[in-house]
Amino acid sequence: MTAIAATIFTIPRLSRKARAAVLTIHVAMSVGWLGLDGALVALEVAGLSTANAAIRAGIGAAMAVIACWVLIPVVFASLASGLVLALSTPWGLGRYWWVLAKCGIAGALTAAGLTFLLPQLPSLVAGGGEPAGIQTLIARALALVLLLAATGLSVVKPWGKTPRGRAVAPPGRPAKQPAQVPTQRAAKQPGQVPTQRPEKQHAVTAQQK
Numbered sequence: 001m002t003a004i005a006a007t008i009f010t011i012p013r014l015s016r017k018a019r020a021a022v023l024t025i026h027v028a029m030s031v032g033w034l035g036l037d038g039a040l041v042a043l044e045v046a047g048l049s050t051a052n053a054a055i056r057a058g059i060g061a062a063m064a065v066i067a068c069w070v071l072i073p074v075v076f077a078s079l080a081s082g083l084v085l086a087l088s089t090p091w092g093l094g095r096y097w098w099v100l101a102k103c104g105i106a107g108a109l110t111a112a113g114l115t116f117l118l119p120q121l122p123s124l125v126a127g128g129g130e131p132a133g134i135q136t137l138i139a140r141a142l143a144l145v146l147l148l149a150a151t152g153l154s155v156v157k158p159w160g161k162t163p164r165g166r167a168v169a170p171p172g173r174p175a176k177q178p179a180q181v182p183t184q185r186a187a188k189q190p191g192q193v194p195t196q197r198p199e200k201q202h203a204v205t206a207q208q209k
Helices: 002-008 016-048 053-088 097-125 134-156 163-167 198-208
Strands: none
Touching: 016 053, 016 134, 053 097, 097 134
């Protein structure tokens, strides 16, 4: 699927400044996604550990604000900037296994989050609290682990190239030049007397004297 998308959608190569700007946005949004999910896990634990209805309602309202007004824009900004970087740099979408793994993690988390949030979106927008539950806590903790794994993949970049990546040469990399054969010394011309070194000429002159 990613290989088909990389073939259909092409983005011109970014300049160094544009690439640095997009990379900064992507890193900031990805780290923000990780931090927001960690904050939601902490609020989920706090909501489950108290029996005070007022505190639980306040925690639910805070989770609703974070999930609806902060997390969703951050997730889509991270996905959009990552897609631009993949399609406009030699990394590509289907050339390296770690990129495919990151795309799979991001896609799975986005799909699961939308499936969970869309039914509750009208209530969240209206200011209703997000209900706390052990199943929701497990799901958010699993998402946090996957986001940490995606961050590690970005740093380590393991597993090398995919078969498609080995078949397609990265753009902008010069082709290997054939090995140069050292030039042979010029052949001696007939009748040409090789010149002697000054030391040898001095020794010959001394012997003649």
